[in-house]
Amino acid sequence: MVKIKKLLFIFLFFFSCNSIASEKIKIIRDAEIEFFLQKIIVSISQNLKEEGKKFYPRLILNNEYNAFVTGSNKIYVSSGLINKAESISEIQGVIAHEIGHLILNHHTSRLINKDKSSKYSTIAAIAGIGLSIGGKLNSNAATGLIIGGQDLTTKSYLQFTRIQEQAADKFALDIMKKAKISLNGLKSLLSRLSEEEMLNQPLRSDFYRSHPVSKLRLRQLNKYINLPSSSKSVKTKIFINDNNISLEYISNKIKAYNQNSSEILNNERINNEVLYLYNNVVGNLRIGKYDLAINNLNELIVKFKNYPFIFELCGDIYFAKGDFKKAIENYKRAIKILNSNSVDSTDLINFSLVKSLLQTNEVNNYKQSIYILEQLVKTNPRWSYLWRLLAKASGRINQKGISYIALAEEALIKKNFLKAKKYVSLAFKFPELSEEYRLRGQEILIRTKEKK
Known part of the structure; x- marks a missing residue:
């Protein structure tokens, strides 16, 4: 014993x-x-x-x-x-x-x-x-x-x-x-x-x-x-279009987001002009000097016109600034470049795009965000925040049935089975709920029983 x-x-x-x-x-x-x-x-x-x-x-x-x-x-x-x-x-x-x-x-x-x-x-x-x-x-x-x-x-x-x-x-x-x-x-x-x-x-x-x-x-x-x-054996290089993504650049990015902002902006020891400009962009973004960040980023855009992640960063700056129209434009441009290269790496940028679309007061943008979210949850079904955003977007265009099903999915991921059942019950009260989402609701009920 x-x-x-x-x-x-x-x-x-x-x-x-x-x-x-x-x-x-x-x-x-x-x-x-x-x-x-x-x-x-x-x-x-x-x-x-x-x-x-x-x-x-x-x-x-x-x-x-x-x-x-x-x-x-x-x-x-x-x-x-x-x-x-x-x-x-x-x-x-x-x-x-x-x-x-x-x-x-x-x-x-x-x-x-x-x-x-x-x-x-x-x-x-x-x-x-x-x-x-x-x-x-x-x-x-x-x-x-x-x-x-x-x-x-x-x-x-x-x-x-x-x-x-x-x-x-x-x-x-x-x-x-x-x-x-x-x-x-x-x-x-x-x-x-x-x-x-x-x-x-x-x-x-x-x-x-x-x-x-x-x-x-x-x-x-x-x-x-x-x-x-x-x-x-050959030395490996990582390219997209004609842009070489170096280990030094990726390492610099990680450090830029985790160092003190003042250290980044005052670091003049970097001899690489691209890294120096990039650090100034990130440093100014982090302290809220968005116009300075954009000015530095524009110099990089001139050098890397077909590099998608430059435009993603530009979208991040405009989002932080509150200019959601320009944020949307830049996120879409980044996604377009990636798609033209048949690169399956757009989920996170689409996520940022959705957040920007939901900040507007335009019905078409809400509908567009719903379409993007429905694609994202197919490949990321366990990403609970996507379901929360889908519920939010659907609610704004009065598709309350879809909104409740999305909330039920989120509750199921978080193992709140009673809440999941409650949301499905509420969703089924709306006769206009599509057959696709009714089937999803029935699957949620089956999964809650299995979990029990």
Whole structure:
């Protein structure tokens, strides 16, 4: 009995410690950063045998050099990985390793008592998120509140064995070799991390603790580097149209949104003119000097006329300024450029567009926002704030039945089953409710019974 009590104490201590860690997790949702990471993922996974297997990046605001997976199709990348990496090939190596865990189904052998860990969902959902306008964490402006919350609960009790780590290493090396990705960046990373083995445990990086480095792993890497085919490796660059998105630029963006505004504006040590202008845009945006931000941004627009994320940023500035007409124009321009390149990275910009449309008093804009939201919820059904916006937009054009169904979906995501049933009941009182939304309401009622 004493042993059981001790085990229970250790178990509760473990959960309380991880609860604190979970509260510190912040998911950054940013279209440009996710586009950059998605391109890196595609460069690795395009030769996978698993047809149609897609992985999506999520950026964690954390200064550690780290990345992890939880068994879903999302790969969580720490901002520290981007800021501390010396090359894109380093990031490719780390992400290839994480893809290896997913493809090799390592998570299925490591999940323990998932049902008993439901309280993590609440903790993770409370976590702040987003590179929102003004650089402040704001759950209304940001987009990862529920998307990331449920999935991140798994990380607290998912740890891979050394054998699985070595298997993921081998997978990463194989897939990088097939994709002709340089292994020199990964070698540089492992060499740096192996030096930490000589340090005391408290000084070691979080990446080392979850991804133990050894001479064996470096020897395995060197064998691949010495293969004849490795000499054909090419340096990876991330392009959209003729614009090269550099690691330095993405790292600078993360720092610009997380540094003190005065530090950004007074930093004259940046020799790169583009980064200097960009930092002035972000710095002035964050302190509310919108006209100065726009003036600096116009200089960048001259240089990068077909770069979509410049216009997204322009939309953000006009939104913050309260000029929603120009915000809409710029968001639409960004989406048009992305669509012309057949790039599937417009969800977050469409989200910003919807918020701008809803700030106007025009019925056509409300209808347009409803159309966009109906497309967004098809690919992001667990994004609760989309349902809230759909309810808001529908209510403004007196489509109250749709509004109640949307509120029911939001309540279901938040596990408020009684409220979900109540909203469906209210929706069914409107005879003009379309068959599509009636079926959705019936599905909600079935799902509430299943959850019970």
